[in-house]
Amino acid sequence: MATIGSIARAARVLDVLADRPQGAALTDVVSQTAFTKTTAHRVLASLQEINYVFQEPATRTYRLATRLGELSRRASMIDVGAMASRGMDRLAEITEDTVFLSVPEGPVSVCVARRVGAYPIRTLTLDRGDRRPLGVGAGALALYCALPDAARQAATKVNRLWLDEYGFDADRLERSHAAFERTGYARNDGSVVSAMSAIALPILTGPGHAVAALAVGAINERMGDDRIADVILPALREEAKRLAQRMSDWEDTTDQ
Amino acid sequence: MATIGSIARAARVLDVLADRPQGAALTDVVSQTAFTKTTAHRVLASLQEINYVFQEPATRTYRLATRLGELSRRASMIDVGAMASRGMDRLAEITEDTVFLSVPEGPVSVCVARRVGAYPIRTLTLDRGDRRPLGVGAGALALYCALPDAARQAATKVNRLWLDEYGFDADRLERSHAAFERTGYARNDGSVVSAMSAIALPILTGPGHAVAALAVGAINERMGDDRIADVILPALREEAKRLAQRMSDWEDTTDQ
DNA sequence: GACAGAGTTCCGTTTATCGGAACGAACTAT
DNA sequence: ATAGTTCGTTCCGATAAACGGAACTCTGTC
Known part of the structure; x- marks a missing residue:
């Protein structure tokens, strides 16, 4: 049932973030998902683009955003x-x-x-x-x-x-x-x-x-x-x- | 800022479904998003795979599912x-x-x-x-x-x-x-x-x-x-x- | 019983995604 | 200060993966 990998990856990343309400660093996401640093970063950037995720500028940690909450x-x-x-x-x-x-x-x-x-x-x-x-x-x-x-x-x-x-x-x-x-x-x-x-x-x-x-x-x-x-x-x-x-x-x- | 298209497409599909509590047909999604039938179907299948979306077997309509709700x-x-x-x-x-x-x-x-x-x-x-x-x-x-x-x-x-x-x-x-x-x-x-x-x-x-x-x-x-x-x-x-x-x-x- | 409309599957093409490597920035420790 | 370490981001070429058209199936209708 040919399914889109990127979407599954995005979901995994969201799962990781959901378990860390205080925010997760890129490295955390990498270690939890076993994605490469590049992939994790790209997925996070994409999720950020659609406002599902945002990045705290000070700490550079990622967190779930309100748009996702509403959805x-x-x-x-x-x-x-x-x-x-x-x-x-x-x-x-x-x-x-x-x-x-x-x-x-x-x-x-x-x-x-x-x-x-x-x-x-x-x-x-x-x-x-x-x-x-x-x-x-x-x-x-x-x-x-x-x-x-x-x-x-x-x-x-x-x-x-x-x-x-x-x-x-x-x-x-x-x-x-x-x-x-x-x-x-x-x-x-x-x-x-x-x-x-x-x-x-x-x-x-x-x-x-x-x-x-x-x-x-x-x-x-x-x-x-x-x-x-x-x-x-x-x-x-x-x-x-x-x-x-x-x-x-x-x-x-x-x-x- | 090279970002993943599939993820953006998934988000658009989810938006469409969010507006239809009673469920949306594949065709609805197609007309709302201007994706091809194949693409819409593939995205929906992928979202189903990760349980973000559920397909009512009787009517074949799609609606948002619990896993997304749990996030x-x-x-x-x-x-x-x-x-x-x-x-x-x-x-x-x-x-x-x-x-x-x-x-x-x-x-x-x-x-x-x-x-x-x-x-x-x-x-x-x-x-x-x-x-x-x-x-x-x-x-x-x-x-x-x-x-x-x-x-x-x-x-x-x-x-x-x-x-x-x-x-x-x-x-x-x-x-x-x-x-x-x-x-x-x-x-x-x-x-x-x-x-x-x-x-x-x-x-x-x-x-x-x-x-x-x-x-x-x-x-x-x-x-x-x-x-x-x-x-x-x-x-x-x-x-x-x-x-x-x-x-x-x-x-x-x-x-x- | 053929037709229309919706959903699903197939498959070859090509594009968009991937990951390694290089870069940059921030911290630490010496 | 400065070298070393860690973490985040950017670049780019190879290739796997996603794309869309077309074909197929199913259901319900006239």
Whole structure:
């Protein structure tokens, strides 16, 4: 399947740079990739030309640039969204409620997709692209709860002010986390919009590594313990499992 | 500066795909890029090989894939734009003017986000993604002024030709720098677009280490000393402080 | 059932990429 | 100071690798 070598080389160089957020010297790239100095330099120059990479003038080290960051973010939205698409349709069909998919971006949760079920009262708390501090809203809470202890605390700290605006604090998040540990799902009742609640599950591809969260939201009347246990949670579990499976299968094939 | 064509072509293809979340057909890519069918196909095959791109088997359409999405996460490139998002909203609300966020990439300043206030005459000097040599424009000047002496001179030197295009030279930048040291903010009156001016503050996470610059721009009438002192600067200071706090909290948690 | 349109494969030509070597710049150590 | 060392960049000729036209396949349509 005749494929372009230069593109593969560029990707390898980007990989090396991705592992060194503080910047990599040409020599580092050479030793990691086993390319000749000339080749590595040429690839870096080319990546610089298209603004995927830039060179710190003082140290002459290379780092990934914002253009790549944007591309990368869009890619993860598109990809997770595409993977989850069918499952979200099924969930919306079964529950008749609203289904949300969110991905973590550092200490914030970004909604990347939404499906609306048949039930006439719609709960549209999040639009595609909306951001919330980790922990606020069912999906963001699921992402929060999936993090290791240290990362959770770090996120809370960074988001302190923002959390304030929602009336959230560290204690409350820790209580929610405890509830998550107990019940196995993240629940949010009326903390953002009082008449509605939602439950969510993180999509895990490895321990402590959530790539997304899948949530179902509805008005409180449709979110009683019984309905959650009988209808929503089973469906949500099923789809979350499928999606996790698909995502980790996919990641395996890319790791090689 | 002999640079690799294939890499530039790959980037163009990725750009096309980034604009189509639902996926693009080979033909779409061909028409958008003006590559031959063969070339486009070969580039796509290569990108697929490295898992930057995925082909939906059913529809044969191509879309961006997870490996690309992971890059920014692995590099722990946090989206400053996302971090600053609400602060910029507030600034646009309070000032009614245009708010810009720029980040430094070596000797250049890249605009990563913009907000437009309510005032009907809009000053849209910078688009998302626009690049300027450090020093040209309020945001870029704030970044420039935040640098240590040696780095400032290095940047000026590297950008010499580019600065020329804007009618800037080393002297002028040094004068602006002196003004910054005196007043505590970067100011740009009409040097790029004559009818408008802007002021900016660097976002510092450590001494001499600016991660971004926050700027407010408006037509000259709205940028008198009085309004700057009473309305704009206080608001700008407040948001800059908040953002600096968030960013340095975040850096603390990711560095080690 | 032929046609149209899209995607993929083949293959010879040539160009654009490669790597060695030379150059230059910055640091270190003597 | 100055020679030595390391790292980054530039040059250039050889050649491998990427290019594009044409042929082929598949799918869906009239």
